[in-house]
Amino acid sequence: MRFERHQQKKDKKKKRWRNFFLLIFLLVGSGFAYTYYQFKQGETQSLEKVEIKKETYAFNGEVDEYGAMNILLLGSDSRGEDKSRTDTIMVAQYHPDKKSYKIISFMRDMYVTIPGHGENRINTAFAKGGPELLRQTIKENFGIDLQYYSIVDFEGFVQLIDEAFPEGVEVNVEKRMSANIGVTIEPGLQKLDGKHLLGYVRFRQDAVGDFGRVERQQEVMKQIGNQLKSFQTIPKLPKLLGVVSPFITTNMDAGDMLYIGKDYLSKNNRDIETMRIPVDGAWENARMNGASVLLIDTEKNKAAINEFLGR
Template sequence: MRADKHQKKRKKRWPSILLLFILLIGAGVGYAYYQYKQGINQSLKDINTGNKDTNVVYDFKGQKDQYGDTNVLLLGSDARGNEKSRADTIMILHYNEDKKTFKLTSIMRDSYVAIPGHAKHKINSAFARGGPELMRQTIKQNFDIDLQYYAIVNFQGFVKLIDEVFPNGVEINVEKEMSAYVDTPLKPGLQRLNGAQMLSYVRFRHDAIGDFGRVQRQQKAIKAIREQLSGFQTIAKLPKLIGVVTPYINTNMATTDGLFMAKEFLSSDQGNIETLRIPIDNSFTEPRISGEGDVLDIDVEKNKEALHQFISK
């Protein structure tokens, strides 16, 4: 009889535990959504609603690549007034779900390549000519890699995110003085940079190595941000952080997918993120072409092979 009573108590207890579990999940989801909306509302108070890149709805026919990986096309736009935007920054974030690894490829904007339907031009002009879809087609045609998602980053959003996540700044060793053609000049040395200073750091290119140095700094900054963001406390803040940057980003990625990838990016224990630059060393010349100016005339086959080796290893 006692055993029967004990068994009946256990049977009664399970529905209560299950109900409590469901309520906890519901409360967690509700809190995450509340934080997400708080982040959006915080940014909407001072966002530049006239920025056309965040308001345009783009057609994008992306898919996973032939290795089964997810590739995100990251574009930083240099929109100025009513001018057509060119891609100031072109990156591909590679995510392997099985290995839970991230890799980052930077494509230099002056790479002189064939743009579908437009002959050969600097690759950054593909965005101005046909948005992220033409950029996707250009990368696919030249490097034989598919891109599933795109994200066009408003630089104002980059500043906002840095200031929100790093109230004391991001620790970076600024390798030289950076004052030419930047809104916020920088002095050399190890220091903590706020959002405006970080934007100057990743955009500066007016020195002897030009865009090559800028690409190095962009990759260095992303590594530093990832390392200094990692941790449970940051992951707990992700819904609000996603909300903060959402008004500044135009993307075809669902919010839930963005949260998942952000969590994986920050919680991955695979060590330092690997990076690649296209063009690779000894694979290009630097001629001046009428109507284009100085370009990087790249060996497409050599760079395509390097990219595929980088992704698949």
């Protein structure tokens, strides 16, 4: 009798553990199913709106020796052309150990050494050899190893903003903007939809030119990051990735992007640190082969990058 009671207790305990693991399995499975469903819903939503043509690129990314994840982040405006232009060149860094997020913006008119192609403006590297040649160029001139690349078509930026922020992103527009951006933006504190926000970060037809544009791009990225955190966006993250994924050409998988995005959104007081290259005092205006360029002090800029990245 005592043995039977002991066996019954043992069987009940096994049953409880079996039910517990079954519940965990169902919860995890439901979570994956929900994530996949939301991702596909967002992807379908974008594909129904825009016809998308993607290029494929070779990319021999190298792991950063300091333990960071470095991503070559490019903004592209194909406009149906065979070769798309790259108006935005950034390196985005996420360091898993330090839990830090940093962005370096590279001015596209910097005159640099392009491996195998002599000297030219840095954005020429993409036109001549895609993200791989641009990776080599950044490594040779600034000493940064790039593991991943991500090219975002500007239409994807518009779709992402409109999905994540139905009421728009709040920015303080410092002046009237209209030249070469496809929209007119009046000055003042206001909320901009995706199309107008894209025009805001692309505007460069004033006295400060590309310097002002880079400053606005960094300002908007910080603002988007802050507003995403305030909206408790983690449940929306799979759909947001789905919305923008048709417009992204990258060697990162969705898991990597979810990992980085979830960690950012789940932490309090997570700031994005930014810098611009060239730094002040390490460049001068010049003309090369009839084109306006920025001549840079490579060593000063490389030292500034190392300090910024905490090397």
